[in-house]
Amino acid sequence: MSGSAVNVLQIGEGNFLRGFADWMIHSCRKQGLFAGSVAVTQPRPAGKRKIAQLAEQDGLYTLVVRGLENGERVERREMIGVFSQVFDPYEEWERFLALADNPDLRLVISNTTEAGLTYKAEPLQEGEPTQSFPGKIARLLYRRYEAFGGAPDKGLVVLPCELLERNGDTLRDCVLRYAADWRFPEAFLDWVRAHNRFLNSLVDRIVTGYPDEAQAEAWFAEWGYRDDMLTACEPYHLWAIEAEPELESLLPLRAAGLNAHWVDDLTPFQLRKVRILNGAHTLMTPLGLLHGVEHVRELMEHREWSAFVRRTVEEEIIPSLPYPEPDMLAYAGEVFERYLNPFIRHRLHDIAMNSLSKARARLLPTMAHYAGRGECVPDGLTRGFAGLLRYYRAEEREGRFVGRTLSGESYELRDDSALLARIAHAWRDARSPEAAIAALLADASLWGQDLSVWPGFTERIIRCWNATEQGGNE
Ligand SMILES: NC(=O)c1ccc[n+]([C@@H]2O[C@H](COP(=O)([O-])OP(=O)(O)OC[C@H]3O[C@@H](n4cnc5c(N)ncnc54)[C@H](O)[C@@H]3O)[C@@H](O)[C@H]2O)c1
Numbered sequence: 001m002s003g004s005a006v007n008v009l010q011i012g013e014g015n016f017l018r019g020f021a022d023w024m025i026h027s028c029r030k031q032g033l034f035a036g037s038v039a040v041t042q043p044r045p046a047g048k049r050k051i052a053q054l055a056e057q058d059g060l061y062t063l064v065v066r067g068l069e070n071g072e073r074v075e076r077r078e079m080i081g082v083f084s085q086v087f088d089p090y091e092e093w094e095r096f097l098a099l100a101d102n103p104d105l106r107l108v109i110s111n112t113t114e115a116g117l118t119y120k121a122e123p124l125q126e127g128e129p130t131q132s133f134p135g136k137i138a139r140l141l142y143r144r145y146e147a148f149g150g151a152p153d154k155g156l157v158v159l160p161c162e163l164l165e166r167n168g169d170t171l172r173d174c175v176l177r178y179a180a181d182w183r184f185p186e187a188f189l190d191w192v193r194a195h196n197r198f199l200n201s202l203v204d205r206i207v208t209g210y211p212d213e214a215q216a217e218a219w220f221a222e223w224g225y226r227d228d229m230l231t232a233c234e235p236y237h238l239w240a241i242e243a244e245p246e247l248e249s250l251l252p253l254r255a256a257g258l259n260a261h262w263v264d265d266l267t268p269f270q271l272r273k274v275r276i277l278n279g280a281h282t283l284m285t286p287l288g289l290l291h292g293v294e295h296v297r298e299l300m301e302h303r304e305w306s307a308f309v310r311r312t313v314e315e316e317i318i319p320s321l322p323y324p325e326p327d328m329l330a331y332a333g334e335v336f337e338r339y340l341n342p343f344i345r346h347r348l349h350d351i352a353m354n355s356l357s358k359a360r361a362r363l364l365p366t367m368a369h370y371a372g373r374g375e376c377v378p379d380g381l382t383r384g385f386a387g388l389l390r391y392y393r394a395e396e397r398e399g400r401f402v403g404r405t406l407s408g409e410s411y412e413l414r415d416d417s418a419l420l421a422r423i424a425h426a427w428r429d430a431r432s433p434e435a436a437i438a439a440l441l442a443d444a445s446l447w448g449q450d451l452s453v454w455p456g457f458t459e460r461i462i463r464c465w466n467a468t469e470q471g472g473n474e
């Protein structure tokens, strides 16, 4: 483990943080720009296995950065050694809270997916771990407030990486809500608001995690060691943080030559990335999987699918954005190149996880842009959404939800089980596919709104559905 003093707490043991934020801290350290180290814990009991594996490896892991950089092929292997403490907060709760007593602690970073950055009421139990991620931050901050008597200079800078709009504001609101539920003193809430920062930020890097077995084995043979925490990612990276550039003194990202931006307004970075890059992923994934395509690159090399994705982005998603079209087209061009990166294999199966909430955040706002003006949702988005509904047509089997591709192969859906159950029941109870589709589109608990009121949408979705079932286009 790193011997440096802890000044960063990381909530999240996942691939993304290891391929992004930890790599950035490593890059700063390598250049002598950052002293200190990271204490890492998992946000939910399920992360226990990876935390144990990381601890077993002394907090070290290999990152392989592969792809094209300025047209040149690069493949860089780095041993990342930023962790000085790796532990399970459910087993060592007091150790977790005690991090708050460390005066050098300055920064908290997190990635717990959109599902983790939410408020779910839970009781405060002294001596027992809090389950939720924001609840853990509330307790950590309360301990710090008490340890330092509410000193203004002991507040923390919290930098969540979850892909939610205004992630910092969301986290602060959840923390304050837990603090109020648990009747922490009003002075503490004032201290949280006045002396702690919850920064909104937008992250961008395709981190594909552990590579396929054949590639991993080839590397292990070449390197002469194995690494179960091996992570692969693309060279491209961008971190836009809504804060003043003076925070470089805390995290010298730009000084280290990283593609980081301290910005006044995050919205343009957020919208273009989530609507174009993530939106196109969510659009292509169900259709690709239903047709037996496994990877993003494979799909983008396919004549018909590639044309479908490009056309939908260029002619439907980009015109809905309030930014100059040439800038957005240039960004989309970069995104397509990243999708085609010949050196990483981005599994559609991985992107498919939680596609219901992803569609809500990444695709529906574009569709709603058209519907809100009384126009039909354009063809590409409609076809993609019909594909999503078809992909989620599942049967419940012993608590699992199983769907079938167009060629009849089965797959398991990974999403919120209550929502999956609603969908499975709608299919079971409906008299016909048309009735099931109409019921699902009208179900606001799935989409946050009733989509059946959009002009002509239900009929057009049914047409696309039938065309998909017959293996053709609408
Ligand atoms: N992988 C990428 O290319 C990439 C790029 C940009 C952003 N992201 C963000 O990362 C997330 C996926 O993370 P990853 O790629 O590291 O995957 P991962 O599966 O390796 O890690 C997911 C992390 O989230 C935690 N988590 C999952 N569900 C949770 C829940 N319900 N409550 C609390 N914690 C939970 C896990 O314990 C783990 O720490 C995405 O949702 C997105 O927000 C990923």
Ligand SMILES: O=P(O)(O)OC[C@@H](O)[C@@H](O)[C@H](O)[C@H](O)CO
Pocket (backbone or CB within 6 Å): 163, 203, 204, 205, 206, 207, 277, 278, 281, 282, 350, 351, 353
């Ligand atoms: O990471 P997810 O599962 O939320 O979304 C899947 C991809 O869209 C995503 O990982 C992108 O590759 C990433 O957001 C690029 O920065």
